[in-house]
Amino acid sequence: MDMFVKKLFFLPIFCTYVTIFFVTYFINIQKGVLKLKHVIDRPPKSIVILSAILAVLILTIAALWMPRLLGENPYECTNFAMGSYVQQTVYGTQAQEAATAAVREISELENLISWRVEGSDVQKLNDHAGVDWLEIDERTFSILEQCLDVAQSSDGAFDPTIFPLSSLWDFGGENQHLPDAENIDIALQYVNYKDLRLDEEECSASLKYHYMGIDLGSVGKGAACDAAVGAYE
Numbered sequence: 001m002d003m004f005v006k007k008l009f010f011l012p013i014f015c016t017y018v019t020i021f022f023v024t025y026f027i028n029i030q031k032g033v034l035k036l037k038h039v040i041d042r043p044p045k046s047i048v049i050l051s052a053i054l055a056v057l058i059l060t061i062a063a064l065w066m067p068r069l070l071g072e073n074p075y076e077c078t079n080f081a082m083g084s085y086v087q088q089t090v091y092g093t094q095a096q097e098a099a100t101a102a103v104r105e106i107s108e109l110e111n112l113i114s115w116r117v118e119g120s121d122v123q124k125l126n127d128h129a130g131v132d133w134l135e136i137d138e139r140t141f142s143i144l145e146q147c148l149d150v151a152q153s154s155d156g157a158f159d160p161t162i163f164p165l166s167s168l169w170d171f172g173g174e175n176q177h178l179p180d181a182e183n184i185d186i187a188l189q190y191v192n193y194k195d196l197r198l199d200e201e202e203c204s205a206s207l208k209y210h211y212m213g214i215d216l217g218s219v220g221k222g223a224a225c226d227a228a229v230g231a232y233e
Helices: 002-031 036-041 045-069 095-113 121-127 138-153 163-169 181-188 220-232
Strands: 075-081 084-090 196-199 204-207
Touching: 075 095, 084 095, 084 220, 095 121, 095 138, 095 220, 121 204, 138 196, 138 204, 163 181
Parallel strands: none
Antiparallel strands: 075 084, 196 204
């Protein structure tokens, strides 16, 4: 406890010293020899701005170092999901439980929205393209709904139904290659977010035509981060 008190006492002294040093240095550089009374009565605008920036910087450093001063060791773990390594550094009395919950949420989400996972909502929607509607998990529905909002706002610059096109490259597969222009033109005919239909009341979705497909690779990792944050909370 004595060591903790010493550390906690040292931090504001150090921050104050750094602030005084930089402000004094800046004053001398900009004005040469400047009377202290003038600085107090009418500080130049640039000095005020610099002081505010330094204050924010010092508070940020203090916030980052506070867990260390409290002697709190983070829980760290690395897992693999969605084709990427997921590294967590979690602080708190329930850090390990929170990290474990986050991994579980990310894994569950991957099993819902990855077209690579057999039996996932997206895989089943792709298999039933042009056939019928399918009931899907609320989490999948929410992500598809957000994707359609972005697709509409961007006038199709972003399109979640890009699977017929993206699959030509076989990203992550054993036959990765550059497709020819003819196959790209054919695949583009089946990319159209307007043909991805959602029914909020039934929590269901469908792809209007055969050969269409959904690929959420562009949003999956962001959705995974949201799921992890939800688990932390």
